Amino acid sequence: MITNKHPNMMDPPVGKSVVGTSTEPLNELEKRVISPLDEDKVSDLSEYLFTLNNRHIGPIAGAYVAVCIVEGKEWCVGQLNADRAKPLILFEDKIFNTPEGAQIEAGRLKEERGESVPCRNH
Numbered sequence: 001m002i003t004n005k006h007p008n009m010m011d012p013p014v015g016k017s018v019v020g021t022s023t024e025p026l027n028e029l030e031k032r033v034i035s036p037l038d039e040d041k042v043s044d045l046s047e048y049l050f051t052l053n054n055r056h057i058g059p060i061a062g063a064y065v066a067v068c069i070v071e072g073k074e075w076c077v078g079q080l081n082a083d084r085a086k087p088l089i090l091f092e093d094k095i096f097n098t099p100e101g102a103q104i105e106a107g108r109l110k111e112e113r114g115e116s117v118p119c120r121n122h
Contacts, residue, residue, distance in 0.1 A: 019050040020057035021084040029076065029090045033069055042087060050082040057082050059089060062115035066102035069095070075102035077109060 026034060034042065053060045063080035067090060077094035081087055094109075096102045 019046045019082060019084045022086050024086070026086060027090065027092055029069065029092045030086060030088065033067065033090060034086065034088065043084060046082065046084045046087045049080050049087055052080070053082040061113075062110050064106035064110050066096075066099050066106055068099070073097070075099045077102050077106045 049060060050057065052063075058081065060080040060082060065078050065080065065088075066075045067078040067088065068074070069076050069090075075096050075098065077091045077096075079089040079091075081089045094102070094105055096105065
């Protein structure tokens with residue numbers, strides 16, 4: 001049996017290249033933002049992210065985003081994630097009162113981690 005390289009992901013079916021599903025629960029912020037979304041659309045998003053990530057599961061290096069968490073009032077930094085259950089990793093400690101603040105922090109995090117845009121050539 002083929003096992004997953006990611007310890008917190010369910011093993012994919014044998015012979016299949018599919019988007020994985022995390023075994024880690026959503027944090028409170030992710031529950032609030034992701035849980036109410038249409039499951040089919042979240043699944044579609046995970047497929048697109050899986051393709052963007054060169055058919056690899058997990059966080060997408062350099063793909064940080066500002067996510068509105070309270071309409072017109074609060075934004076947080078998130079990272080795109082090729083995972084059927086959790087297409088966005090939301091950072092509970094990176095919440096801002098403006099989208100610009102979240103965007104600046106997303107750029108700073110990307111630079112601090114030395115990540116570039118997702119590579120689709122390997």
